[in-house]
Each structure stands twice: as structure tokens, then as C-alpha cells.
Amino acid sequence: MMLMFLRLRTWLGLLTLAFLFSCSESDERVGKQEVLLQGNTMGTTYTVKLIGDEQDVKDKKVHQQIETLLQQVNQEMSTYIPDSELSRFNNSGSAGAVAVSQGLERVVSEAIRLGKLTGGKLDVTVGPLVNLWGFGPEYRPETVPSDELLASTKAKTGLDKLSLSEHKLAKAIPSLYVDLSTIAKGYGVDMVAELVERNGFDNYLVEIGGEMRLKGFKHNGSLWHVAIEKPVSTERAVQQIIVPKDNAVATSGDYRIYFEADGQRFSHIIDPDTGKPINHKLVSVTVIHPSSMTADGLSTAMMVMGEKQAMAFAEENDLAALFIVKTQDGFEQQSTLKFVQFLK
Structure with missing residues (x-):
């Protein structure tokens, strides 16, 4: 059974993006079929739609290949599997550099790159703060954390305490905890997309817990x-x-996962700079990018930024991004110029 990554991005992927999937029968006019492959992974579900011949998909054992691939991704990056590669790194009390697999290296490298690009707004070490505010596996606190507890917990985080060099990963403090759930599902999507292309399918849809990648045409x-x-x-x-x-x-x-205390609403998305839940009017960010892993990380980082900073960041970095902002009259939709070409 597949085990899930940290809750934060799993929930986001499941609950913040709805998809219109056509479940059509084969279209005899074009002689192609829509072959549906589904399963469970990372504490959620996956859907793969391939346009081609169903027998070809069976002969190449594509579904089995996908299952094997996703099991490997879980074994490398899950924080819920005690003996996963990432869990072993997190549980190690040593600050020495550890050789890592190609997959883990690829994801951590992108996490560090995006962390620097976003000025630290994407930080894969904020797990202790997520837990502190009650959005992890532990029970939610009865009261808002004190400034002292917040400061001591925040001291255990920081992307500057994580380093990757010569295929080896190291942490500056033994207690550093790395959680890749902000980009790992996106990485899984990319890996499955690459797999189906290697098998000769150039028209497909791949989705894991709401993160997706598409290519070509429907049947x-x-x-x-x-x-x-x-x-x-x-x-x-x-x-x-x-x-x-x-x-x-x-x-x-941030509009589904939150709690309220003393009349105040606390989002599950934590700002690494303050150590506190975000508190602004931006409620949804959608990013379109060639890489699902990169889109995954960028959408989270811009949610942390807030509407003005996120829009400026997206424009500066030539990103295709759509923002939904809460107003007194409802919601206002904004997008970068690059996103306009994708609007229907």
C-alpha cells in the first residue's frame, strides 16, 4: 500500500483543482481509444489517460510500469515510510553528507533552486512549523503557540541549513526535517509522463492528487x-x-484547510519568514509550466507571497500564473500576460 507524503500538498492537490475529464468511448472516426489507468499513490489517487491502442498498452505493461515507478518515488521521498530514503536522512543525527539517489537529488535540487528564486518563500524544511500549528500528524494545539515556542521551533528550520553537493545531501543541524510534499507529487507526474512517452504515447493526461501534465490531443x-x-x-x-x-x-x-480560534482564521500554509500561517487576500494560485514539479513548487511559493508580491514575481520571471483574490464583493481573477493564451 502506498503511503502519503506530508499532508499539506496532498490536500492542496486533492482539494484545490477540479478537472473536467471526458470519459468517452473510442472514436471510430479517428481510430483511437482513450485508455484509462488508475490507482493509489502518495496517500491520494492517480489517473493516466493514454490515447492509443488498448492492446498496445497491455502488451507494454504500461500500468505495471507506472505502479513500479510510483512505488520507487514513495520509497525515495515519503515521510510516512519509516525506511524511505528521505526518512532515513531526516532521522539521522549526523550532519555528515549522505549519498542520495538520482530521484531524490533531482527533487531536492529543484526545491533548493526554487527556494532561492522565491526568496525563501518555498522552504521544504518548515515541517516542524506545520506541526506546531496543528496541520501535521499531531493534534492541533488548544491555543495559539507562544512567541517563545514559535521562535524555538523556527530555529529548527531554514533552507540555508540544507546543502546538496556532488550527489550528497547534508544538514547543518541534526534536527533538520525535510519534507518534499510541496513538489514531490509534481515530480511523480513528470516521471510518469516521461515513462508513457518512452513507451511511444504522445497524447496523454497524467494526474496525481490534482497535479497534472498534458500533451497532445484527446481521442x-x-x-x-x-x-x-x-x-x-x-x-x-x-x-x-x-x-x-x-x-x-x-x-x-488555502480556502479548505484551516482552523479558527478566538474568532481568527488560521491557514494551513505557513510563511517561512514569520513562522505563522499566511494572512492575506490571495486564496488560489494556478501555474502552467512545462514541469509539473516546478509548477507545484511555484504555486505554493506564490500563495505564501500574497497577491501583490506574487503578481510582481510572476511577471518578473515570465510565469504563466492565475490568481484569485478575495474581495468584499466576492472574488477577483487576475493573471499574468503569459497565462492569457491558456484561457478558454
Whole structure:
């Protein structure tokens, strides 16, 4: 049984992006089929749609290959598997450099790169703060953490305490805890997409817990369409239809996972700079990018930034990003110029 990564991004992927998947039968006019492959991974589900011949998919054992691949990703990066590669690193009391697998190196490298690019807003070491505010596996605190407890917990975090060099990973303090759930599902999507392409399928949709990557066309010759969910907790409704083309899509939001105490609402998304839940009007960020892993990380980082900083960051870095901001009258939708081409 697959075990999940840290809750934060699993929930985001599951709950902040709704998809319009057509479950069509084969279209005899074009002679192609939509082959559906599904399963469980990372504490959530995955869906793969391949356009081609069903017998070809069976002969190549594509579903079995996907299962094996995702098991490997879990064994490398899960914080829920005690003997996973990442768990062993986190539990080690040594500050010495440890050789890591190619997969773990690839994800940590991107996490560090995005952390620097976003000015530390994406920080894969904030797990202790997530737990402190009650969004981890521990029980939620009865009261808001004190300044002293917040400071002592924050001292145990920091991307500057994590280093990767010559295929080896090291931590500056023994208690440093790395959680890759902000980008690991996206990495899994990328790996599955690469796998199906190696098997000769150039028209597909790959989705894991809400993060996705698409290429080519559906069985009827039309482009894949994706629905971004309206950021409300009372219903499931479509905010915007997009056509991502040959790209990945990731959305982050804070409108479903939160708690209230003393009349104040606390989001599950933690700002690494303050050590506290974010507190601004930006409620959803969608990023379109060739890499699902990169889109995954960027959407989280910009959610932490808030609407003004996130928009400026996206424009400065030429990103395709859509922002939904809460206003007195409801919600306001904003996007970068690069995102406009994907709007339906």
C-alpha cells in the first residue's frame, strides 16, 4: 500500500483543482481509444489517460510500469515510510553528507533552486512549523503557540541549513526535517509522463492528487481542457476553464484547510519568514509550466507571497500564473500576460 507524503500538498492537490475529464468511448472516426489507468499513490489517487491502442498498452505493461515507478518515488521521498530514503536522512543525527539517489537529488535540487528564486518563500524544511500549528500528524494545539515556542521551533528550520553537493545531501543541524510534499507529487507526474512517452504515447493526461501534465490531443482530436475550481468551501464549482496545451498545471489554495480560534482564521500554509500561517487576500494560485514539479513548487511559493508580491514575481520571471483574490464583493481573477493564451 502506498503511503502519503506530508499532508499539506496532498490536500492542496486533492482539494484545490477540479478537472473536467471526458470519459468517452473510442472514436471510430479517428481510430483511437482513450485508455484509462488508475490507482493509489502518495496517500491520494492517480489517473493516466493514454490515447492509443488498448492492446498496445497491455502488451507494454504500461500500468505495471507506472505502479513500479510510483512505488520507487514513495520509497525515495515519503515521510510516512519509516525506511524511505528521505526518512532515513531526516532521522539521522549526523550532519555528515549522505549519498542520495538520482530521484531524490533531482527533487531536492529543484526545491533548493526554487527556494532561492522565491526568496525563501518555498522552504521544504518548515515541517516542524506545520506541526506546531496543528496541520501535521499531531493534534492541533488548544491555543495559539507562544512567541517563545514559535521562535524555538523556527530555529529548527531554514533552507540555508540544507546543502546538496556532488550527489550528497547534508544538514547543518541534526534536527533538520525535510519534507518534499510541496513538489514531490509534481515530480511523480513528470516521471510518469516521461515513462508513457518512452513507451511511444504522445497524447496523454497524467494526474496525481490534482497535479497534472498534458500533451497532445484527446481521442476525438480536441485539446485537453482543465477546470480550475472556484475557491469556496461550501460547494464545488468551476471558476475558469483553461487549455494548457503541452504543459503541466498546479494549483495551491488555502480556502479548505484551516482552523479558527478566538474568532481568527488560521491557514494551513505557513510563511517561512514569520513562522505563522499566511494572512492575506490571495486564496488560489494556478501555474502552467512545462514541469509539473516546478509548477507545484511555484504555486505554493506564490500563495505564501500574497497577491501583490506574487503578481510582481510572476511577471518578473515570465510565469504563466492565475490568481484569485478575495474581495468584499466576492472574488477577483487576475493573471499574468503569459497565462492569457491558456484561457478558454
